[in-house]
Amino acid sequence: MADKIKRGPWLSGFLILVFIIAIGGTASYLFMWNRMAARFPVWSLYILATVSALRIFSVLAVWFWSRSGVVAYVVLSAVAIPVLLAVGLKLSIVGIGGAIILVAFVWNKWKYMSWSFSTTPKVSDKAQNV
Numbered sequence: 001m002a003d004k005i006k007r008g009p010w011l012s013g014f015l016i017l018v019f020i021i022a023i024g025g026t027a028s029y030l031f032m033w034n035r036m037a038a039r040f041p042v043w044s045l046y047i048l049a050t051v052s053a054l055r056i057f058s059v060l061a062v063w064f065w066s067r068s069g070v071v072a073y074v075v076l077s078a079v080a081i082p083v084l085l086a087v088g089l090k091l092s093i094v095g096i097g098g099a100i101i102l103v104a105f106v107w108n109k110w111k112y113m114s115w116s117f118s119t120t121p122k123v124s125d126k127a128q129n130v
Contacts, residue, residue: 005112005121007063011105018098019059025052044087051080062106064117070106074099 007015029036029049036045055076061069077099084092106113112121 015059015063022055040087044083047083051076065113065121066117067113067115
């Protein structure tokens with residue numbers, strides 16, 4: 001049964017894209033810190049850099065079939081959006097779309113995900129006995 005449960009091309013593509021964006025965002029905070037600090041309050045940069053770095057781990061957790069990754073991604077988006085709005089980036093509200101897309105893509109996979117990490121989706125006892 002576990003062989004039939006696949007991540008799917010849309011979820012896989014989305015996770016790869018978001019992973020690359022998160023790495024790029026984290027790198028931009030590291031390498032352009034001074035330039036950003038001249039434009040935005042430093043407190044916001046600390047929060048957003050942390051969110052960006054943690055988002056890498058949340059995407060990896062989702063890749064490894066962990067519900068905690070989905071929850072972390074949504075919480076990180078919920079933290080980032082008000083901070084971005086507070087510093088004047090009104091377009092940041094679009095960021096909620098990423099969380100909605102992730103939830104939509106994992107909706108049917110949720111029952112195969114556990115709260116821990118796994119290289120394969122979990123299969124319930126009922127499914128194994130059939």
